[in-house]
Amino acid sequence: MKHDFSGDDGATEERIRNIHKDVWIECPQAGRIINSIIALSQVPKRTTAPCMLVYGDGGSGKTAIVNQFKKMNRGLGSPFAFLSLAENPNNLNYKQLILESLGVPMRLAEKRGMLSQEVAGFIQSREIRVLVIDEFHDLLLVPRNEQLKNLSLQKGLSGDPFNLSVIGFGTRAAKNALSSDVQLNRRYHTVELKPWGINHDFRNFLATLEKKVSLKNDSLLYQEDMVRLIHYHSKGLMDNVLRIVKSAAIYAVITGEERITKELIEKAVLDPWGYKSMK
Numbered sequence: 001m002k003h004d005f006s007g008d009d010g011a012t013e014e015r016i017r018n019i020h021k022d023v024w025i026e027c028p029q030a031g032r033i034i035n036s037i038i039a040l041s042q043v044p045k046r047t048t049a050p051c052m053l054v055y056g057d058g059g060s061g062k063t064a065i066v067n068q069f070k071k072m073n074r075g076l077g078s079p080f081a082f083l084s085l086a087e088n089p090n091n092l093n094y095k096q097l098i099l100e101s102l103g104v105p106m107r108l109a110e111k112r113g114m115l116s117q118e119v120a121g122f123i124q125s126r127e128i129r130v131l132v133i134d135e136f137h138d139l140l141l142v143p144r145n146e147q148l149k150n151l152s153l154q155k156g157l158s159g160d161p162f163n164l165s166v167i168g169f170g171t172r173a174a175k176n177a178l179s180s181d182v183q184l185n186r187r188y189h190t191v192e193l194k195p196w197g198i199n200h201d202f203r204n205f206l207a208t209l210e211k212k213v214s215l216k217n218d219s220l221l222y223q224e225d226m227v228r229l230i231h232y233h234s235k236g237l238m239d240n241v242l243r244i245v246k247s248a249a250i251y252a253v254i255t256g257e258e259r260i261t262k263e264l265i266e267k268a269v270l271d272p273w274g275y276k277s278m279k
């Protein structure tokens, strides 16, 4: 049994770590969503700010898009504030979480009432236009009375005097919950983040991903049989595609093959973490 790849000064370990690192690969679907959100953030202030819900399966790439906005935020003039409902270590209520993500000082946040006039003034002075909420479904998958409270807070945020555009990223459950409320349903434009199809965009994506894993030989992942094999095993889900190709790339490094083959893809599917036991 072998646990490290000694004898090469840790160069192999280093390559494996690099393969594991998250990368961002531009692709048309995410690009369209990003452009729409930027357009929406530039709408002049109006009574009812436009909102958007991006929904897709777990692993479809939602958080990765949110992270792109975190990177772009300053360059765009910092109109975005961010909130992930999955991260709530202090068990704050929804209103407190929002205020915290907007950077509202405690003395304003503690005021009674939904969201005070002073809070609105603060948001305006910071020129925050858009609140991005990841794991948006968490807000809606709660008992009915709490859901109604959250939905009404939601309406409050996008109306006067806050006029914040809310961009939610969540599962289909979020979309279904929103459609149960006529007003919100009208306010929210919904976009689905779909799985890959077997097409030009997917081939391009695989070609770029192949470059990112930096093997010494060409794998030609964009060729038809490779595309089909990866699509078959991943069902087109972004997260699966990344995991399969990365694991296969690591096997390619360790076996010295230095190219992703069909056999290594099958191996990555069956035993994605088995590479430490390889000779």
Ligand SMILES: Nc1ncnc2c1ncn2[C@@H]1O[C@H](COP(=O)(O)OP(=O)(O)O)[C@@H](O)[C@H]1O
Residues within 6 Å of the ligand: 022, 023, 024, 025, 026, 027, 030, 056, 057, 058, 059, 060, 061, 062, 063, 064, 065, 238, 239, 242
């Ligand atoms: N455009 C992209 N380029 C490269 N990797 C991506 C891209 N979009 C998503 N990923 C990767 O796919 C995986 C799942 O994405 P994630 O954003 O966590 O999905 P979700 O939030 O929908 O569950 C992550 O490892 C992420 O880094």
Ligand SMILES: [Mg+2]
Residues within 6 Å of the ligand: 059, 062, 063, 064, 134
């Ligand atoms: Mg996510």
